[in-house]
Amino acid sequence: MTLSADLDLSQIPFWGLPQAERMEAFRRLRALEHPVFVREQYVPFVGGGPGYYALVRHADVAEASRNAAVFSSEPCANSIPDMPRWLSAYFGSMINMDDPRHARLRRIVSRAFTPRILSKMEEDLARAAAEIVDEAIAEGPGDFVTQVAARLPVRVICDMMGIPAKYHDMVLRRTNIILGNADPEYTGLAPDFSRLNVARGLVQLLRAGFSLNRLAARLGDERRKRPTGDLVSLLVNGDERLTSQELGSFFILLVVAGSETTRNAIAYGLKLLTDHPEQRELLLSDFDGRVVGACDEIVRYATPVIQFRRTLTRDHEMNGTAYKKGDKVLLFYNSANRDESVFTDPDAFDITRDPNPHVGFGGPGPHYCLGAHLARREMTVMYRELFTRLPDIRSVGEPDFLLSNFINGVKHLRYTF
Numbered sequence: 010m011t012l013s014a015d016l017d018l019s020q021i022p023f024w025g026l027p028q029a030e031r032m033e034a035f036r037r038l039r040a041l042e043h044p045v046f047v048r049e050q051y052v053p054f055v056g057g058g059p060g061y062y063a064l065v066r067h068a069d070v071a072e073a074s075r076n077a078a079v080f081s082s083e084p085c086a087n088s089i090p091d092m093p094r095w096l097s098a099y100f101g102s103m104i105n106m107d108d109p110r111h112a113r114l115r116r117i118v119s120r121a122f123t124p125r126i127l128s129k130m131e132e133d134l135a136r137a138a139a140e141i142v143d144e145a146i147a148e149g150p151g152d153f154v155t156q157v158a159a160r161l162p163v164r165v166i167c168d169m170m171g172i173p174a175k176y177h178d179m180v181l182r183r184t185n186i187i188l189g190n191a192d193p194e195y196t197g198l199a200p201d202f203s204r205l206n207v208a209r210g211l212v213q214l215l216r217a218g219f220s221l222n223r224l225a226a227r228l229g230d231e232r233r234k235r236p237t238g239d240l241v242s243l244l245v246n247g248d249e250r251l252t253s254q255e256l257g258s259f260f261i262l263l264v265v266a267g268s269e270t271t272r273n274a275i276a277y278g279l280k281l282l283t284d285h286p287e288q289r290e291l292l293l294s295d296f297d298g299r300v301v302g303a304c305d306e307i308v309r310y311a312t313p314v315i316q317f318r319r320t321l322t323r324d325h326e327m328n329g330t331a332y333k334k335g336d337k338v339l340l341f342y343n344s345a346n347r348d349e350s351v352f353t354d355p356d357a358f359d360i361t362r363d364p365n366p367h368v369g370f371g372g373p374g375p376h377y378c379l380g381a382h383l384a385r386r387e388m389t390v391m392y393r394e395l396f397t398r399l400p401d402i403r404s405v406g407e408p409d410f411l412l413s414n415f416i417n418g419v420k421h422l423r424y425t426f
Contacts, residue, residue: 018063018339019050019089021191021200024414025027032356035344038065042337043330049089057090061318061337062330067348067368069328070340073319074372076327077088077097080338081320082376083107087415089318089339094380095212098254099218102262104317104376112376117251118259120243121169122379127386130165134386137164138394146399146426153404153424158275159286161391162268165383170260170373171228171239178266180224183217186262188269192412200412221264222257229256269416270313273386274304275391276408276419279309283404285358292360293396303360304388309367310358312343315417317371342368343417402426 016034017023023031038045044062045228051057064070073080085092085105092100103114120126138161145156163181166172172180189195190210197243198206229245230253236242244259246253282289321336332338346367347355369380378384397401404424411418 016045018047018414020030021412021414024191025200025412028410032343032347035065036349037342038063039344039348041147043065044069047339049337052090053207054090055090055093055096058160058337061089062332063341064119064338065341065344066328067345067351067366070342070345070368071372072327073338073340074368074374074376077107077280077375079232079322079325081107081322082111082317082319086317086319086376088331089337096215096218099215099222099261101257104262104266105235108375113249114251114255114259115375115379117244117249118263119379121240121263122383127383130169130383131386133168133275134161134165135394137161137168138390139389142394142398150425151423153279153422154272154276154419155421157395158272158279158422159268161275161387162271163264165387166264166267169240170225170263171232171237171241172224176224180221181268183221184264184268186213186217187265188413188416188418189411189420191414192420212373221261222254225257225260226253229253238373266314267383268380269418271387273313273418274308274311274384275418276422277313277387278303278307278354278388278392279395279402279424280404280408280419280422281307281310281358287408288358288360292392295398296393299360300389300392301385302362302365303392304356304385305365305367305369306360307388308369308384309346309352309362309365312346312367312369313417314369314371315343315413315415316341317376340368340372342371345372399426 016038044064049057049060064073082105085097087100087104097105103111106114141157141160148156159181163177167177167180185195190213191200193200193421196210196213198209228241232242233245236246241256244256282292292299297322316339319338319340321332321334321338323334325332346369349355370381380423403423404422406423408419409421411420
C-alpha cells in the first residue's frame, strides 16, 4: 500500500504536524487489517534500507516486546537505519543488545535501581525538588521546562553517577543535541536531509556523544583508583564491572532515557492537569492515594518515547501478519497507548484509569525500562513540591514541541503561579 503524505511516518513534515493530527493518523493506521510497510528515508553518511512495518496496535507492540528471540534489538533499536560503527561507539548501549550481552549489562547496571538505593535517594530527591522550586519562585514564572522540568532529572542522574554540579548544564545541552538532532532550535540547521546539513548534524551528534562518553570514562578511571561508594564506583569495581566504553555508553543511555523522558512527562503533566481541572482536583483531594495512577496516566497519554525498532531473526507470523527474516518493525508506543481495543475512551485523560496497561516505559519483556520506578518517584516528588507550595500553578498556552520521530518532547512551556 502507498501511504498518503499525512500518513508517511518516514517524512519529517509528518512529525511537525499538530499532536491531534498525528494521533488521528495513527488511529487510521490501527484500523487497517495489517501493519503498513513504510519506505525508509535514506540518510546520507549513515545509510538506510527498504523500510519497516509500523506496529501501531497494543497487541502487536506487546507481543513483539515479549518475544525478544524473534524481534531482536540487534543491530540497533534506537535508529531506523543500521547504526554505523563510528556512531555505535557512543550510542551502542545495552538497548541495542540481546541476551546474553544484554542480560550481563542489565545485571550490572541494575545495581543503580535496587529498592535500597532508591529509598536512600528519597531525601535527596525531596531536597533537589525544594531547591528547584525555590529558584523558580525567585526567578518568577517563565518557561516551566527550563526552570523546573528539565532540572530535576539531570540533577538526579548526575548525582547518582557522581558527576560534579559544574557539569550539569553541559550534560543537559549535550542531551538536547542528541535527541533534538532534527530540531533547528538545537542544531541551528534546516530540518532536511541535504548532505551538508546531515553532515553538520552528525558532527554535532558525535561531539555531544564524545563529550558525555569521556566525562563518564574519566570519572570511571578515578573511581577504579579511589572508590567513593557512588554509582560509578559500583559499576567499575567488583567481580562484574563495566569497561570504560560500556560505562560511557551507559551514561549516555541513562542521561538520555532517564533525563529527557522524565522531564517531558513532568512538563506534560502540568499541561494536562491545567487543561483538565477536574482531574487536578481529584489528584489534590487525595494526593498520596492517586499520584501513582496520575503519573502512569500522564506517561500513557504523553508517551515520551515514541518508538523503538526491532529486527526479525527468522520468518514469523504474528496476529495474522507474516514477517520475513531481516524485516524491520517499529514499535509505536504512542499509538499502542491509544488503542481503542485496550483503553476505554483512550483520548480521555483519566488519572483513575484502572487497569492501565500502557507501554510508556516500553513493552513487557527484557527491555522494560529499568528506571520506571525512579521516574515515578521523581514525578511524585516534584508534583508534591509544586502543588504544595504553588497551589495555583498553571501552564499558559500551548507547548513548543520537539521536532522528532523518536522523542515526544516539550522544549518550552509557559506557566504562571
